[in-house]
Amino acid sequence: xxxxxxxxxxxxxxxxxxxxxxxxxxxxxxxxxxxxxxxxxxxxxxxxxxxxxxxxxxxxxxxxxxxxxxxxxxxxxxxxxxxxxxxxxxxxxxxxxxxxxxxxxxxxxxxxxxxxxxxxxxxxxxxxxxxxxxxxxxxxxxxxxxxxxxxxxxxxxxxxxxxxxxxxxxxxxxxxxxxxxxxxxxxxxxxxxxxxxxxxxxxxxxxxxxxxxxxxxxxxxxxxxxxxxxxxxxxxxxxxxx
Ligand SMILES: *[C@@H]1O[C@H](CO)[C@@H](O)[C@H](O)[C@H]1NC(C)=O
Numbered sequence: 208x209x210x211x212x213x214x215x216x217x218x219x220x221x222x223x224x225x226x227x228x229x230x231x232x233x234x235x236x237x238x239x240x241x242x243x244x245x246x247x248x249x250x251x252x253x254x255x256x257x258x259x260x261x262x263x264x265x266x267x268x269x270x271x272x273x274x275x276x277x278x279x280x281x282x283x284x285x286x287x288x289x290x291x292x293x294x295x296x297x298x299x300x301x302x303x304x305x306x307x308x309x310x311x312x313x314x315x316x317x318x319x320x321x322x323x324x325x326x327x328x329x330x331x332x333x334x335x336x337x338x339x340x341x342x343x344x345x346x347x348x349x350x351x352x353x354x355x356x357x358x359x360x361x362x363x364x365x366x367x368x369x370x371x372x373x374x375x376x377x378x379x380x381x382x383x384x385x386x387x388x389x390x391x392x393x394x395x396x397x398x399x400x401x402x403x404x405x406x407x408x409x410x411x412x413x414x415x416x417x418x419x420x421x422x423x424x425x426x427x428x429x430x431x432x433x434x435x436x437x438x439x440x441x442x443x444x445x446x447x448x449x
Contacts, residue, residue, distance in 0.1 A: 229344030229368030233321045233397050235415070236313025237306070238435055242292065242449040244314055245422075245436045248272070251289055252426075252443040259433075259449035260292040264307030267298035273442075314435045318417045321370055321399035335375075338383070344369055352376040352402060358384040361413060365390040369397065369414070376402035379410040381425075387413055393432040406430070406445075 238244055242259030248270030249263055255273075263270050271294060274287040282300030284293040297304050328345035335349050338357035344367035352375030361369060369391075377400045379385075387393070396414030398404075404422040406412055411429045416422060418436040424445035431448050434440050 227344075227364060227366035227368075229363070229395070230324055230346045230370050232368060232395070233317050233370065233415075233417075234313075235317050235433075235435075237310045238314040238317060239433075241310060241433065241435070242447055243434045243436075243440050244310055245270075245434075245438065245440045246311055247436075247438045249274075249440045250442065251445075253289055255289045255442045255444055256446045257290045257442075258292065258447070260295065261290060262295035262307050262310065264295075264297040264304070264311050266296070268296035269298075271296060314417065315437065317435075318399060318419065318437070321397050321417055322372055322401070324370055324372065327372070338380075341388075342369065342371075346370045346372070348372045350374050352378065354378045354380070355383045355385075356380045358386060360386045360388055361391050361396060362388040363391045365392055366395075367391060368395045371396075371398045371414075373398065373400045373402070376400070377404045377416075379406050379412060381407035382409040383407060384411045385413045396432070404436075 241262050242257055243249055243261040245263050247266050251273035253273055276285040276287055278285045283303045284295050287294055295303050297307050324346050327348035329347045331349055335351055335353045337359045338355045341360045341362050344363040353373045393413040398414050399417045401419045403420045404418050406424045406428045408425040409427040414432045416434050421439045422434050422436045423441045426443045429446040433449055
């Protein structure tokens with residue numbers, strides 16, 4: 208009986224992976240140790256709620272605003288009542304600066320990898336308006352911006368992957384909700400955005416955002432994933448969970 212259950216479970220696992228679809232994973236390297244990583248600054252209008260570490264580099268700690276930081280005696284990190292995790296900046300004590308340099312480099316490598324993937328399964332799908340769509344696994348490419356005026360669904364198995372390449376901006380209208388179905392996981396969803404990212408008030412996004420420029424999470428936004436920006440991340444009473 209037990210043997211049968213194990214056999215069936217193994218069978219399901221192998222079926223699962225055999226049918227996994229979508230592009231190969233994007234390696235975030237040590238950037239995966241951060242819920243938010245930004246090169247030019249992170250601001251918050253309190254109270255935001257972040258689960259996981261955040262960091263800025265090469266900019267110094269002065270570019271962390273609104274966090275009411277408390278320095279750890281070690282000097283290598285600080286804490287904030289808005290962050291369940293550690294807060295890092297390039298101006299902190301060694302080894303933090305070199306670790307951040309590596310994480311930022313890994314973030315840049317991940318952006319280049321994700322944005323460089325070729326042979327998309329979908330090109331300029333629905334002219335960039337993804338509201339009401341169900342997005343199955345694959346590589347998606349938009350040569351302009353992407354908007355969601357209404358909610359959308361990302362549907363696939365736990366092993367499936369998505370890369371959304373967006374050459375323009377990514378804009379979620381207020382209250383728009385991204386929903387996962389079928390077992391899809393936020394860690395397998397990459398939004399690689401060359402323009403700015405604007406998450407409207409009360410909106411919800413799932414996935415890892417690799418942004419070339421700024422990410423703004425307006426009042427009441429929530430994100431299940433990571434915000435990794437080559438410039439700034441601005442939070443307004445936002446909830447970000449890795
Ligand atoms: C996406 O495109 C790749 C490369 O052309 C192909 O191997 C794969 O089967 C496609 N996936 C889907 C879900 O259509």
